[in-house]
Amino acid sequence: MTRTRYAPDRGLTSRMVTTMFLIGLLYVVLIGVLLAAFQNAWPLVLLFTGGLFVAQFWFSDRIAAYSMGAREVSPQQAPELHAAIDRLCALSDLPKPRVAIADTDVPNAFATGRSQKKALVCATTGLLRRLEPEELEGVLAHELSHVAHRDVAVMTFASFLGVLAGTVTRMALWSGMMRGGGRNGNNQAQILFLIIPLVSAVVYAVSFLLTRLLSRYRELSADRGAALLTGKPSALASALTKVSGQMAQIPTRDLRQAEPFNAFFFAPAFSGNSFSKLLSSHPTLEQRLEQLGRISRELGR
Missing domain, CATH: 3.30.2010.10 (Metalloproteases ("zincins"), catalytic domain)
Structure with missing residues (x-):
């Protein structure tokens, strides 16, 4: 970061770093669940999540300015x-x-x-x-x-997890509906159909609270x-x-x-x-x- 004359605040900085670490940990957990659920399509999962993050990071400031x-x-x-x-x-x-x-x-x-x-x-x-x-x-x-x-870049990264969690939930529900809600599938598909939205919802709730704290x-x-x-x-x-x-x-x-x-x-x-x-x-x-x-x-x- 370019050095400026704004005074550092080590106490607040340490709390922000801790919060960011917890948000990153949640991100890793969610990606792990996503990869486990879609084992045969993990390259697409990584490409999708990476593209979503880049798009949000690149355009979120313009969207906010335009909306206001x-x-x-x-x-x-x-x-x-x-x-x-x-x-x-x-x-x-x-x-x-x-x-x-x-x-x-x-x-x-x-x-x-x-x-x-x-x-x-x-x-x-x-x-x-x-x-x-x-x-x-x-x-x-x-x-x-x-x-x-x-701070805008920091908050964009932090809020991305919540966006990703909501997207995963929609993907899982859509996938479940395409399979008939698991009625014609095996037990594993039914379990995934229940677990993925639940995990996504929990991750979203926790990330939301951590982002507000940050x-x-x-x-x-x-x-x-x-x-x-x-x-x-x-x-x-x-x-x-x-x-x-x-x-x-x-x-x-x-x-x-x-x-x-x-x-x-x-x-x-x-x-x-x-x-x-x-x-x-x-x-x-x-x-x-x-x-x-x-x-x-x-x-x-």
Whole structure:
């Protein structure tokens, strides 16, 4: 990874590595089950899973940006946004990402891109209207921290297991239906027809929880990196408080449209069913403010 001035966080990094190891272990287990179930077609299985991963890794960022209606803007179209990103990139030794704006009243920002050179940072019109310059800079520093640590690539890999598990389930069910649900097959076919969807469902559930845990770790790490880079944790805390408070004033329909992309966002877009800490893609506001408060005290000393 290209060295930047974003401060490392060894505690959070170790937890992220542990979570990624567990996700990788689940991936290996699922592939083993898949190969055991389709012994005569293992080359196709490996080709399929490899192709699925490459496609998701290559295009997931574009899909997210397109789905959110992000349009790239020039320095002439958004001079203040470009100026803030220019300052942060110079401060952090990062290559400048593409800059975009999404026309929505949901106050948020996100970063996409599988590498630092392919990154795109997007702010919504709702965010630009609500934040002061220092607050906006804190949010953009948070998103650039994701870029610096290649969090989009990490989360794409982590979420791939869940996609694969769902695909395996559909393949197994389709194969079972083609065989008449095993009515005319042998006992082994019937057992596989029952076991494969069950294993896939369990793997999907566990990978989903681990991915959400990993997402919460990376959000705390991005907050910390942004606060230390700018030296203004209070500005980031103010932006967090303001954005979280303004979410309640956004129409529920708009929040539900944005919620599938919570993993990319600076703050989650709640629609009423996302308040569970276990299932949330972001740590609670209290956890984030507590960490920023500690950093502020450390910088004060």
